[in-house]
Amino acid sequence: MAADDPLNVVALVSGGKDSFYSILHCLANGHRVIALANLHPPPPRVASTSTRATVRSGDEDGSRAEVDNAINDLAAIRISPSDITVAQHQHGSLLGLRADNNSQDDDEIDLNSFMYQTVGHQVIPLYAQATGLPLFRRAILGTAVDSGISYKHPDGHQEEDETESLVPLLHAVLKAHPEVNALCTGAILSTYQRTRVESVALRLGLIPLAFLWQFPDLPLSSAAATTSTFSTSTLQPADTDDAQLLRDMAAAGLVARIVKVASAGLGEEFLWENVASDTGISRIRRALRRFGGDGGRGAVLGEGGEFETLVVDGPPVLFKGRIVIRDDDKRVVREGGGSAWLNVREAQVEMKLGTDITSKTEDQNVRIPNLLDPKFKDALDLLHSKSLGYEHCTISLHEIGQQPSPLSLKLTNSISQDWYFVGRPGNIEAQTAQIVDEVRQQLHEYSLPTTAITNTIIVLRRMSDFPTVNRLYGALFREPNPPARVTISCGDLLTPQGADISILLTVQPRMKQGDRRGLHVQSRSYWAPANIGPYSQAITYPLLTIDEDKNRDNDVNSNLPLAVSIAGQIPLVPASMSLPSVPPDGDDNLRLQVTLALQHLWRVGAEMQVQWWSSAVAYFPRSPSTPHAKHCALLAASAWKAAHAVPSSASSDAEEGPDLWDRKYNPLYMTYGGGNDVGAAKPGLPDWEVLKDFDADDYSEGGLSQRALPFVFSAEVEELPRAAGVEWHAHLGFANVGFGDVRLYSSHGSDKDQRTAMHSVVVESPSGDVFVQTVAAYQDSDAAGSGIGVRGTQHMLRVVGQILQTSDRSQLGFIEVNPKLTYINSESFDLLGETESLQGKGAIIPCRSLWDSEARKLDMVVILESRWGRKADGS
Known part of the structure; x- marks a missing residue:
């Protein structure tokens, strides 16, 4: 049916x-x-x-x-x-x-x-x-x-x-x-x-x-x-x-x-x-x-x-x-x-x-809400204009906040770990079962429940294998609110050659009971697509962990920022769970899909009280031509800009916090009572006031607000679920963030190497701990586009090493840590058959092409994360 x-x-x-x-x-x-x-x-x-x-x-x-x-x-x-x-x-x-x-x-x-x-x-x-x-x-x-x-x-x-x-x-x-x-x-x-x-x-x-x-x-x-x-x-x-x-x-x-x-x-x-x-x-x-x-x-x-x-x-x-x-x-x-x-x-x-x-039914005055909010209707209108895309400005370290001093911080035992699994040769059922067994074994080894998993990225060789994968993968999760999930197909680019599936799990080994909250709506509605299956729309957990050796104040603990992992959003019409069928023109339909999927991301984020995104990628299926892939990138960048142009006015409560019905009608939650927070409007998305040294005058139309946005890029892969035209993936959302606690940095890697652009978001907590995510976008002028031919794995690893070294020398005090995600442009790097060198280098997502917000081709995008705490002496 x-x-x-x-x-x-x-x-x-x-x-x-x-x-x-x-x-x-x-x-x-x-x-x-x-x-x-x-x-x-x-x-x-x-x-x-x-x-x-x-x-x-x-x-x-x-x-x-x-x-x-x-x-x-x-x-x-x-x-x-x-x-x-x-x-x-x-x-x-x-x-x-x-x-x-x-x-x-x-x-x-x-x-x-x-x-x-x-x-x-x-x-x-x-x-x-x-x-x-x-x-x-x-x-x-x-x-x-x-x-x-x-x-x-x-x-x-x-x-x-x-x-x-x-x-x-x-x-x-x-x-x-x-x-x-x-x-x-x-x-x-x-x-x-x-x-x-x-x-x-x-x-x-x-x-x-x-x-x-x-x-x-x-x-x-x-x-x-x-x-x-x-x-x-x-x-x-x-x-x-x-x-x-x-x-x-x-x-x-x-x-x-x-x-x-x-x-x-x-x-x-x-x-x-x-x-x-x-x-x-x-x-x-x-x-x-x-x-x-x-x-x-x-x-x-x-x-x-x-x-x-x-x-x-x-x-x-x-x-x-x-x-x-x-x-x-x-x-x-x-x-x-x-x-x-x-x-x-x-x-x-x-x-x-x-x-x-x-x-008759059609004669009844039953209001069906518009498919798009006014904000995203305006975004769709913008996509029909001739002016698409926007430029990322190069911001000095002192334009938005002050640089955190590495001398006063120490790298903490991260609350987050990334586990990466790749299928071994065999059919898809055998490979998925093998990975599920490995996940169970690793959870057992660390004495962790499946609820410690907050996010999953599944990369398939063939999207037609998804039902089989879903059945076996779903057997892992018996508790409510399974982890958020992103699924894409990379076709024959998936490495190694015999693998049909790879899975990246984000795990929180130090998360305490009650820290994790989820949003798992499985009903059809007008709100956002139902997630029927072993994945939630979103999972929230502490962004920064408390050092148990220190006696921290409980009031400080309750105000710590939260991380929000959100499932990949494809443009399903929520009430029917089908892709938009009108307008019939292909490009108009693509514009609608880009806008609708982004609205789903926004609605889920708003429900989880997200105030700011770390970064995002728009996945597109294989394009018929390079100009079409470039056009898709410009559509995504323009929609992203439009979504950030005006703060959202959403005012709903967090899904997994006790809602009003529970607080007043369910004795278990009546202790929450009718406090000042009941029914209170929550911050908009984006919440510009979380930015350090925010000045409303500077963030007027045409000002910094139109450029200093979370980094966005586009990735051309093979295929998406349901044959969708786009899938939005926000790498992380931030909630419960205080006024001025987010800082943005954007610069090139070094004076001598202008090929790597670094875009960082820094989130501080009242406890003094710091979270840093950096997106390093690498563009090699000597790569395949210049006729030299594609580079191999070793060259890619040297580039990643240079990025890590650059970040260590300059802006945010990184030490060498493995990347969380590395997106590779297959036109620039040939990774097939060279998998041994990639062991322990995080998740590799091979793409047919990568594009920045100005539709300039990228060779690599690397996502790095680290968490920092105050030194033991309190400095």
Whole structure:
């Protein structure tokens, strides 16, 4: 099945607004909704019995048998649209047109589940009749055993987590509807909820869909700005209106009533308010602001558990009838602590007649965000102009900050190591298995878990081998958030000749528990491409390690800068996971791909709070001609310049830090509370104020900001994943960096040797430690272009040695260290058959051509990294 083929979807519904609005987006994207699925509170006999006994071996005081009998009674049930009277099972009436509330306990069930909304569960069966879709239901069993932000599948020896209740429910759906191949959820900002649904979906072979993920931060479409049903006096700019999603729901025709409040700002007088209305939005915003601001990011949407909703009506493309609940059939249940909810005693479906049910999907007012943010739309426009590329200025060491003195620093035991593996002769399966075994052995030798790996670069001879490699490589990683990854194919240039794969791992051997955070979104959305498989969008870890022999202040430790490894970004349309198909013109399509992939890099970076990049490379597949390769390099350089021209206004929280939903609704993270950082806007990307001696006047349009950028270059390789036209690879991102703690240096290697340009970024921490990355771009005027012919391995090694020696003599106090990455232009260096000389010289990436930002051909690009600390005497 092609990536953009229509999917057959089962939609998880809780009764809340988000799940139903997500269904409307499934329909708007051309997918078919086959069934609804819901988890509800168990009957009192099960709810009052220890659920721990359900997964323990043996019989503990007879409780195992009792619970097993109850579970058998609670098998998933199917409610057809024609079942309008009652849905029966052994425990009596769930609900038809009237709820059976003979049991006082059952009358007031609200599990306060970390995962599922349960208020209003009595009304859920009526959605089958209201929508005309079959509804599958099952009881929630277990509790939140795994309270981590990212979910780890239980291994059978753990107590059952409530998340696993989804598995038998979806098994029932798949048995009745084997054509179902996707699962839809309404996750907006909560990593806790999204990762759990993704875990279950992928285990069952279902494609997870979360069209609302990060939706509040995505750009308004031009149509949405002109079709709002609300008065212009209440509208705010799209990038500041945190209630825009509620307005979108109202414009689409959803009616969502508040059925629970759990916030000091929202009292029980808000119960039954329609949140998808101008009046409801205004009331909620005013109430939250009376109690300490607006409650943080997502509070107006109820993402922090401030309120829960029940959808009673929607557009006719989904709702063939509306749910009617009389005032006399709603009873307020007060839980204390500011929490109150509505218990529904009776409800009915009022079917729509006539024109109400003739609406088509394409007639619905469901806002789909623009593919490009305004910033990257401007970048795309720039790529259509005749002026492409930009010049790297040569900056003296004192123009941007002062040179750190090597005399006051010492080379530290780096927190980072690079492990390089090359396949030995054999088929691709054997070579990959060999490398995986070697990785396991080396991890065992150093007593390290796989989570110590933060980044991977995989170089293949044939991109067609990628599925095989992915399967075997993926077996390494069983924990949530596997390392970020970059994959390219170098064709017959890969060395040695018998190797079909090489892998570079970046490993953090001194990283402590809790230091590592990841971003692994596996659902389709409008935000950025899903990473379905053994790689994350990004991994964050400490850039500089604390010397355990020194007594450093904890406040200093918490302010240390972070390194962010980001996966290679190709230009997939996030909602369909397919490459852009329009415009049809090849060059226009390439411009769009360059811009879209760079936007993905920016969105992932912004989500991880990246403030500055160290350097970046744009990989392009094999070009039909040298002029075309040069043109690609100019497109990449121009897009890079445009992305840095205006700081981003992104204001989302870090993915793996406890999000607002978790802080307010998940007891494990309530200790984070509502501190000053909740909902606080984060720095833009780029954050110019991290630069040493930053002066806003100097960084005006046309000034230094247009030139003093992270170094970027282009590499022509053989092929990219999915036959993409470009892949952006940022070598490193920096987060949690203080004002003025980044310095840039750009110069030639020496007065006598003008062939090597050195571009360095230096990051200092409050502890006095220093991180340095230098990109050495080498251009030999006597190389192949002059007719002398290609050079061999020994010449390449001499060049690398000269670069190391130059850096040692001049600018940043390097000693001889092996390069992290060496990009080689195969037109200048022939490395085939000379692999012995390359052992221990870091990862070699052979390219068909290399280009700087002015589309000048390069012979070599070397990436060097080192970390420095203050001397023991404190000098």
